[in-house]
Amino acid sequence: MRRRLCTTGFAVAVIAALLLVAGLPAAMANSQRTTAATTEVKIDNFSFGPEALTVAVGTTVTWTNRDDIPHTVVSTDGVFKSKVLDTDEKFSYTFVKAGTFPYFCSIHPKMTGKVVVQ
Numbered sequence: 001m002r003r004r005l006c007t008t009g010f011a012v013a014v015i016a017a018l019l020l021v022a023g024l025p026a027a028m029a030n031s032q033r034t035t036a037a038t039t040e041v042k043i044d045n046f047s048f049g050p051e052a053l054t055v056a057v058g059t060t061v062t063w064t065n066r067d068d069i070p071h072t073v074v075s076t077d078g079v080f081k082s083k084v085l086d087t088d089e090k091f092s093y094t095f096v097k098a099g100t101f102p103y104f105c106s107i108h109p110k111m112t113g114k115v116v117v118q
């Protein structure tokens, strides 16, 4: 019984150490960039909020439709394209290249936003 506890404790320590090592590069990468805390864009009342979002390369941005009408998230340059999002549905895209990525809602083209990736 005592031995089993010991083994469990060791396993927990190893897992904790692995998690720490795995988390270090990400933490270091974050400290080197001015990463926006916001990676969520809410779609509500026929607008994207925030309308302009600046993120670091590698960031995943998630759009959530909080409106009671369907919307889409479509890149102006064809980089990404969501399906029609009903209320509370989400769309995510990971930005792997730096640049400015304007987008709009294909159902209501006056709805526009952009993601600036640095």
Ligand SMILES: [Cu+2]
Binding pocket: 046, 070, 071, 072, 105, 106, 107, 108, 111
């Ligand atoms: Cu729309």
